[in-house]
Amino acid sequence: MSELSKVSVQVNIGDDYLIPDWPAPNWIKSAVSTRKKTIRNSFDSFNIAFHVNDDIENVTANREQLITDLSLTNSPFWIEQVHGIESIELLKSGYSNLDNRSNDTRIETRHSNNLIRADASYTKQKELACVVMTADCLPVLLTNKKGTWVSAIHAGWRGLCQGIIESTVAQYDGASGELIAWFGPAISQTHFEVGAEVKEAFLAVDKSYEPAFKSHKPNYYMADLYFIARKKLSRLNIKAFGGEFCTFEDSERFYSYRRDGVTGRMASLIWIEERNE
Numbered sequence: 001m002s003e004l005s006k007v008s009v010q011v012n013i014g015d016d017y018l019i020p021d022w023p024a025p026n027w028i029k030s031a032v033s034t035r036k037k038t039i040r041n042s043f044d045s046f047n048i049a050f051h052v053n054d055d056i057e058n059v060t061a062n063r064e065q066l067i068t069d070l071s072l073t074n075s076p077f078w079i080e081q082v083h084g085i086e087s088i089e090l091l092k093s094g095y096s097n098l099d100n101r102s103n104d105t106r107i108e109t110r111h112s113n114n115l116i117r118a119d120a121s122y123t124k125q126k127e128l129a130c131v132v133m134t135a136d137c138l139p140v141l142l143t144n145k146k147g148t149w150v151s152a153i154h155a156g157w158r159g160l161c162q163g164i165i166e167s168t169v170a171q172y173d174g175a176s177g178e179l180i181a182w183f184g185p186a187i188s189q190t191h192f193e194v195g196a197e198v199k200e201a202f203l204a205v206d207k208s209y210e211p212a213f214k215s216h217k218p219n220y221y222m223a224d225l226y227f228i229a230r231k232k233l234s235r236l237n238i239k240a241f242g243g244e245f246c247t248f249e250d251s252e253r254f255y256s257y258r259r260d261g262v263t264g265r266m267a268s269l270i271w272i273e274e275r276n277e
Contacts, residue, residue: 025147047264139268
């Protein structure tokens with residue numbers, strides 16, 4: 001594993017959810033679901049994704065249970081992740097995107113499949129949970145030190161290469177150095193084999209990503225998503241926490257597409273809790 005990926009950060013692990021341990025204000029709430037929780041004999045434990053051909057009733061029940069477990073006031077706003085760079089702003093009246101197009105549809109998607117195409121969401125409004133689904137890709141949670149802005153980013157290699165982190169941070173209306181980040185569970189360099197074309201795509205953007213690719217066999221490399229994401233955030237003066245997980249290795253807690261093929265998804269969520277001021 002690359003030097004920038006070696007971070008010793010203690011995390012609090014519950015039986016069913018992973019709770020980030022990072023210096024966010026105490027009214028900033030975040031969590032990652034794990035596959036350990038089972039409420040029915042469903043698709044490989046606590047899957048929260050419709051698009052993996054799980055039973056619709058089971059996924060709906062799992063999403064309802066997640067809302068209950070985390071005491072969410074509103075349903076999370078589930079997005080259709082497409083490995084791009086678009087992020088949407090969550091509003092209590094709907095959402096807006098990078099092109100300033102708006103949608104006045106009430107946010108209520110707990111029973112629906114993914115509809116809005118984006119790979120990140122952010123909000124300044126309380127009790128609206130930003131959420132991304134992963135099973136090897138890197139979930140990145142962001143907040144500012146004042147606790148007035150949060151974001152959840154789905155960062156697979158394509159999104160990282162194209163700039164999903166940078167494009168989402170650009171939506172924050174303050175200095176990027178006011179933000180902190182937390183890396184959720186993703187596949188580690190030890191198990192993430194990519195072709196030469198992936199390495200070439202990153203090096204075409206920036207040659208300094210070279211250490212993220214360890215030669216494995218002719219025209220194949222082991223890639224470090226954590227290294228790349230941490231380097232990007234460092235350039236933005238954003239301190240990152242987490243990054244010590246491997247979805248491939250930890251089959252008890254995490255889904256992994258590379259390990260299992262057909263599999264479920266975890267949810268990584270962040271929201272601003274209403275508080276009495």
